Amino acid sequence: MTRPAFLSDNEAGTDPRILAALVAANEGLALPYGADDLSAQARALCCEVFEREVFVFPTPTGTAANGLSLAALTPPYGAILCHEAAHILTSEAGAAEFFTSGARLIALPGAEGRFSAETLRAALESIAADGVRQPRPAAISLTQASESGTVYTLAETREIAGIAHGAGLRVHMDGARFANALVHLGCPPAEATWKAGVDILSFGLTKNGGMNTDAIIVFDAGIAAELNHRCKRAGLAQSKMRFASAQILASLAGGLWLDNARRANANAQRLAGALAGCAGATLAQPVEANEIFVCLPEPVLAALAGAGIVLRPWPGPQPGLCRLVTSFADDEALIARFLAVVAPYSSQPVTTPLTS
Amino acid sequence: MTRPAFLSDNEAGTDPRILAALVAANEGLALPYGADDLSAQARALCCEVFEREVFVFPTPTGTAANGLSLAALTPPYGAILCHEAAHILTSEAGAAEFFTSGARLIALPGAEGRFSAETLRAALESIAADGVRQPRPAAISLTQASESGTVYTLAETREIAGIAHGAGLRVHMDGARFANALVHLGCPPAEATWKAGVDILSFGLTKNGGMNTDAIIVFDAGIAAELNHRCKRAGLAQSKMRFASAQILASLAGGLWLDNARRANANAQRLAGALAGCAGATLAQPVEANEIFVCLPEPVLAALAGAGIVLRPWPGPQPGLCRLVTSFADDEALIARFLAVVAPYSSQPVTTPLTS
Amino acid sequence: MTRPAFLSDNEAGTDPRILAALVAANEGLALPYGADDLSAQARALCCEVFEREVFVFPTPTGTAANGLSLAALTPPYGAILCHEAAHILTSEAGAAEFFTSGARLIALPGAEGRFSAETLRAALESIAADGVRQPRPAAISLTQASESGTVYTLAETREIAGIAHGAGLRVHMDGARFANALVHLGCPPAEATWKAGVDILSFGLTKNGGMNTDAIIVFDAGIAAELNHRCKRAGLAQSKMRFASAQILASLAGGLWLDNARRANANAQRLAGALAGCAGATLAQPVEANEIFVCLPEPVLAALAGAGIVLRPWPGPQPGLCRLVTSFADDEALIARFLAVVAPYSSQPVTTPLTS
């Protein structure tokens, strides 16, 4: 069976510069559990990158980062509001319920993978009206970039976070693809997070060139103190922490993480631009990060298949819907081949950004 | 401040051969979540090593391996019996309670870090007599090697496991230092585990040369099916699984794990042999794996300090108690220096194995 | 403010015959925690009523009965499928998540408060296709009578339970209004429960004349053994159990529970029959138990209000939707007054049963 092309940003290995940093980190002995020098450097660099004191908790997966973050914001009798397509709801096997000891995820609808401020406000009012019969809303979770490959604008984030805070909730951002969202927004990390009202960030590194490390970025000392315990209790405090920290350092130093995200996003624009020009093709979602959801007509799919390029069908009501995910490690030869196959079907190539 | 010598087997980096395997594993794309080739090979090699079908769940820490394992054996209303010094009870911040959703750890006393079959039997009878007022005993956990650096004999393991099974409990082995125990026992892994009644093993690799991977080894398909869900739900299913699998493969292939453990154990014998011969020195525990608990007289401590060798004081009733942990990565020059300092105090060097 | 009429079947006090039984039960000393004579009699009578060995766990609320029951069927990493309007999902503040330690409730749509066999089958297939990313379905919960005042037929229950069992799930019935459903079905309790595939029943007594006791009826000895522990651990094992058992005994003895349910259902038919004949009135749901959901035109509402009868508005898309709940303790004078007010608006009184 031919493996689908652009299957996932989990397929790539480790960025060579991050791998080199891991090899370098292997020298000599080091104190365990984050008392080593590299971990101190990683913390300092995160503070610099986010332009304030932050607390950093490396985690082996994004699910762990999400679960711990939500647990720090939500009591067991609480509720978390998120988009109905949020990864924490659809794809993490109940991790949110596990880490929070039984809080409930409440799904909010919304076009293009985002829920609106108005939808949030209405949901909170409806739940409040039902009183003690409902789990108490304690947090919201924004997926940035969203599961549809779209990005909340800064204004949207600020308005949503403002409503949440006004109602006594705190704000989690699931940033498994945070770098991709950030380069789309074109703003500093601080603007996209704590300055916009985000209380805690699941900071994705693995999809963007890391080997096996994401991180929680915490903007509050009290939450950080609590996470110290929760992280250990969840089996997520690594003894040889230097190897997680080395990945964070190498990723952030010199902006490698942003370069990688720019490349992934640019590749998505190239592919989507070609596809959008095909007669009968429809982009199911605006392309703002590194994911493309597109409905392709049979001839295009056949031509691609003829060139050995199979795409991943994606569940949904639209016929012929496929998902493509680009990454820092995309094969230029594959992209060139893809574009060449598609070109004949593309009467008018789209060159402007394909965003909303 | 001088860093203590022989502080912990968490200080070392990655064994160079395992690091090389990680670098090699970085080539090309690979399916995520364990669907890659290296993961298949790692599973196959584990089956070979344990001489039967086993199921393998890589975890980023030993605490995660213990927590998941115990959760698979114990319902939330259950209890787990373990030694009063067991790591799961004393050092994991309540991970057992977290993963099991609130089961209770029941501490059993026992000399040299081990509890006896008789102690287990008496405890089970006492709990059963109290009926529904007690959490229902569902599992035991054996730490092998123990927190005192000692090793349950095969006969002890078999008898204890037999009592557990007879009472409807299942048997977990916390093998953070399983390799060290195994080379002390001098038997195949199968003899030390499932053939002796162990149902699930936390298989330590990180302390023994790995970078950031331990593993759960499951001997039962039903438990494995359950762990598939639990592992994902706990944020422990890594996307780029090939890097965990590469560590397991490199560690097991060619017996690297046993070689490393042999070296660590041999170093412990060398150090302990020298120390045991010192007038006024007392080994607080038999030295059977890679840990030494020793009470040293002031002159010896002073002489070591004079040579820049500070030891880690260990809490306990004995004055001058220190812990030394050896590893695959011990510095031969440091060992030589250590032995040279101690020699003048050691009237009669002990050369026979220092075990019970 | 005028209290709404027919507000809830929780408003009534205790049936006088059950109250008398409580007074009688107060004589002398009795062994605690269910070792008393009345508790033995209650268990025996339940076995007789259900025509087989059953295990009985009195609980102080229906929510406790539901939560414990679901926990006995569902592991923490599991999922429970139920109707989107099920009380366990909409009105119990996350009790299902609490008792199960974090399982997830999955909402199924369905007209008239019931989900269909086909809906269940499709949902199970869809979840199974998504593999380990989803909580593992472990149980379904049928609300009987449903939150819409309707009743699953025996054939529906059997078909749904068959699909659940075929997929490895077990079947819970939330019978907060089980007696009302049963008299509608006109069959013995055994037919409506274990013979139809129900594994565990939340048996509502409080709404039907009890003071403060519902019960879990278990049809399986293994589940019962587990519930012994869970019940104690949840603070639900009452010391002076004789007072719970006395309520169960008095309720079941001589069929008082069925008489009370018949009276409540008959009252619902009388009220609904009158309302359904009013021009502009619409029954939003078939009336099969003791609840009426009806949209009433303004003149009828005004006439009732003029007679001091205010109805409880019910949230929903239909304008003027109200809910009326009848009970064993309905005031005949109030009913007569109600019917008299409505009569002029009711051109053609409906006399046939108002069921689907």
Added chain:
Amino acid sequence: MTRPAFLSDNEAGTDPRILAALVAANEGLALPYGADDLSAQARALCCEVFEREVFVFPTPTGTAANGLSLAALTPPYGAILCHEAAHILTSEAGAAEFFTSGARLIALPGAEGRFSAETLRAALESIAADGVRQPRPAAISLTQASESGTVYTLAETREIAGIAHGAGLRVHMDGARFANALVHLGCPPAEATWKAGVDILSFGLTKNGGMNTDAIIVFDAGIAAELNHRCKRAGLAQSKMRFASAQILASLAGGLWLDNARRANANAQRLAGALAGCAGATLAQPVEANEIFVCLPEPVLAALAGAGIVLRPWPGPQPGLCRLVTSFADDEALIARFLAVVAPYSSQPVTTPLTS
């Protein structure tokens, strides 16, 4: 088999005056879930009795009161320090772990069923020194009266609570026999609770004349808001709340609860006074509330048995240890018979209070 005399204060039925209040409460309809008049009156009376605003949560058992209280004070990653004989640790099947979602109970030693301020201080220091490897201490629980039938003095309570608060912990009092402790102390409820530093009280009523209601008394509005959710979520919010409130009202009104406790305590003094004078008899604990732990010589046990009075053997190292529990419902004829049997063995009856 002869039932032991003075077996438990759970054997008695309901105090006739409380039963009468239940019968009276049955009149008419009432709003459910605590919105009824009796519940408002019960809350008001509790405020009066405790001389400040308090929040009242009726519970069906003391275990439920303890579990909810501890959950309100302790996060899932926390620890609760209590006496090694505390009911929450020894007799509630893991309810503390259940309600807190996995916090740990840490056992403190102490003579006569009480731990000392010094023991608490040392334990907190030891745990703090171990950092993140330990669950974070969040609460202490004082059992008042203790499981040994003794009572913390006001000075002891204040000192212990002061240490707890100083270390950032909060204070729970398990008052299953609070009334018995209070009449021993001879002070107002306020002095024994919030004025001494107690943050939340499990207020026992069932053993002291109630039918099936204890209560949580909360001294803090924030905790109360949280308990509103937790109580509902645990299936402990009763629909026909008036019947719980009626018991609270009848118990507190006119001091019935204190009269009942005085009678129980006085009976304990009478029995213990007679036993303490017997040659060869030893009180194992001071008798300060309504429990007697006594080692009796064989002739006395035989004489009692000859009169049909069997005592309950109690586990412990002392030969012949028995426990007797007195209550408001003790049979005067039985007491007279008991005293008559014992008198011949009692050379010098003890008439002064048998307390420390």
